[in-house]
Amino acid sequence: MAERYEDSYLYRLRHSAAHLLAQAVTELYPGAKLSIGPPIENGFYYDIEFPEPLREEDLPALEAKMKELAKLDQRIERSEVSREDARALILDSSIPCMGSEVAEYKLQLLDAVPEGEKISFYNQQRTDREGVQHRFLDLCRGPHVDSTKEIKAFKLMSIAGAYWRGDVKNKQLTRIYGTAFETKEELEAHLEMIEEAKRRDHRILGRELGLFMFSPRVGVGLPLWLPKGAQLRMTMIDFLNKEQMRRGYLPVVTPHLGNAKLWDVSGHTIAYKDKMFPFMVDDEKETFILKPMNCPFHIEIYRSSLRSYRDLPVRLAEMGTVYRYEQSGEVAGIMRARGFTQDDAHLFVRPDQLVEEFTLVVDLIQAVLSKLGLQNFRARVGTKDPNSDKYIGHDENWELATNAIFEACQAKGLDYEVSPGDAAFYGPKLDIVIKDALGRDWQMGTVQVDYNLPERFELEYIGEDSKPHRPIMIHRAPFGSLERMIGLLTEQYAGAFPFWLSPVQIAILPIADRHNEKAHELFVRLRDEFGYRCEVDDRRETLGKKIRDNQMQKVPYMLILGDKDIEAGTVGVRSREEGDLGAMSLEELVKSTVS
């Protein structure tokens, strides 16, 4: 079994690098208040309150100071002390980096150490050749490496603001991000990997491949889909619709806005208000809102007829475009837009169907992820945070719902982690989390169990006993959103989508003008007889130029058409991955090659 990162030498090294950073900060910026500095997935950070704002151009000097301090070969030593002694140390202004002026956060951290737990400090010190004393002492659980000289390969990456203890109400500290590795080679490789990831950034590829664009004249976070991106969406929608039809889903279509009263009933106008676009009040004094979710509309459709227990489950599906007023700093290209389309559906089920229906949804999600070629995902069960009051509904229903999710995951052999506080405000959920090229987590598919909206909207079905009963709702979106999924897939494949997804599957390249007519005939055949998405590149350019351009557009196949081919009744086939495949007939091409 592999060693856990938390137990590794690298983890200790990065933790010590964070201390080294803090030591450099205290020497260069007296009065800086230290808070916390942990190792993280790809490096470390330290959160610090500076007397003057720190700027990015200050980082090289800090890095140089760190190098100098590292070379001093300061021994890093642990000591355990009593709570009283810890307090005294933190307030001892004779120690560099300590003293009452800079103790604010360290004292709070000390108070947060649970009673009975050991309190430890890590100390590193050395007098340099000029006789200057260097010392750094930090309240810290550890562990660390033995000496600062082990910290050789590191780099300070960036500066960011971060709220003390992650709470917006607190002061914002300056977070310095850095990374460290055991060797210079590993550090270089990591930096190279980041560069590579930037090259496959979905925003860059999205423009280069003609998938989507943004215009400030349209508005923040509102993508415009270009022909090739729109084709990609349609292909994904077709695929999902077929999967859903096989599973008994029924299509519905609902408007983009509706009467706010609906959302009063659902609870959105209260719980979700700051995420909604400004309300629209018309002459009749009716208020309309742009829908941030599709649920209330689907609920109205459910309510439109009297439902029997025999009718359930009712599964209403819609590609529903919703609008959420994300804070300006939160929009992120297509991954986090203000208008986006959910592959949404709402399932109205009897209590005895809940686990089975949830299981079928998990099955659908697994099928979708597998078809899209997404293997590296995590499943996360978001449960209620017992300390928060943002949730609605009864505790016993929350428990029933949460248990149903666990049961369904176990039935489908889906490994999951539990994340308290990640539930929706109306119920617990199962989320699929996938990393992008830069290693950032994105929530993709989601399934949510909801006892609350059926209650608020007084949903009913007539049971076997001819009495009304209350259904349970399942909200689910296997992609999560089309926008985010396309962004993720673009990075995943670096723009080279699998054949079935490629906006243009086959490019036909006539060599000279006199081949254009045949090229267009071929185009029509491939489109109408075989259903392929094709393009003819009849620009007056050389073949080499056309090949290069279509290769950069990541078109899976190019068909080259010249005198030789027309005479022989063949085409020259070139594959995106394998290059020139030689001449073949159309039948050969369709049968054995294109896929």
Add this chain to the structure above:
RNA sequence: GCCUCAGUAGCUCAGCGGUAGAGCACUUCAUUGGUAAUGAAGAGGUCACGGGUUCGAUUCCCGUCUGAGGCUCCA
């Protein structure tokens, strides 16, 4: 919303107190080409926007907008 950074031609970027430059893309001309860029010419910019400093601002300062990386929040 907050912290840091950035905004020069459609795209990628250089320049930096004396009113702008390259490559690609675009247009025109020549070339009709066999597996990753044919050659030449031309056209393109209120240097994001608004103020200020200055004889003079794309360049320095302030504000706004937009984008990026984080934080908070989320599909």
